[in-house]
Amino acid sequence: MNRLIDEKKIKQTDKFFDRIHDIQMEYLDYWKESTLWHWDFWLSLILVILPWVIWFIFRKRGSEGRLLLAGFVSLIIASWLDFIGVVFGLWHYSGKVVPTIPTFFPWDFSLIPVTMMLWLQFRPTANPLLKGMVYAAITSFIGEPLFEWIGLYTPERWSSFYSFPIYTFIYLIAYWFTRMKSFEKLC
Structure with missing residues (x-):
């Protein structure tokens, strides 16, 4: 050829x-x-399943479509940025559920989208920038250090301070998707 x-x-x-x-x-x-069948594997597996169970229980009925869209958008952005961070040696993970990309399945495919969806439905009329900054502060300055302390996340050339504007941005993008007016029935 x-x-x-x-x-x-x-x-x-x-x-x-x-x-x-x-x-x-x-x-x-x-x-x-x-890793397989060790405590860190089981913890990671729980972190994949439990947030979705919690979301299913506490989701805002009637808004599932908008919330899932926002969660999916945040999942895509977080996974892509996570992949780039690992490839460029900014951080890495251990205790993975699966030894492949995505780099840390519980964070990208469960914790980020589910916490994002729950945060979006909490006080939906509050200032989105302020809510995004609070979300980013919790995720950057509590979530990341907690995962570092457990040993699942190792920052190499990264600081939680760098994560703060990124999580704020992801929140604002997800928020924008929940406010779209273009949802109509297909038929």
């Missing part, structure tokens, strides 16, 4: 892929031996 990208470039990227694959397989072996 004639490719648009030259073969030399493809062969070079193949070498990078092979190195990444080898390291991932090595990490999988380590994970099976040192």
Whole structure:
């Protein structure tokens, strides 16, 4: 097949892929031996399931669609930023439920979206910037240090102070999605 990208470039990227694959397989072996079925695995698994159970119980009936959209948007943004942070060596995780990307499943796919949805439905008429800053303060200055203390999160070249504006921004984006007026029935 004639490719648009030259073969030399493809062969070079193949070498990078092979190195990444080898390291991932090595990490999988380590994970099976040192994490799977250990206390940190179980804690992470609980942190994946329990927030969703709590949300299901305390969700605002009739607003589930808007809240889930906002939660999904926050999940996407948080996962993408988390991936970038790990790739650039700003932080890393241990005690993972799954030894793959996303980097820390409980944080990106459960804790962030669920706490975001619960926070959005609490006092919905309050100033969104103020609410976003309170959410960011709790997440940055309580959540991150707690996970660091437990040993699930290790910041390398990162400070909770850097996280604060990011969590505020994520909250404001999620808030905007809950206020969209374009929700109509499909039929």
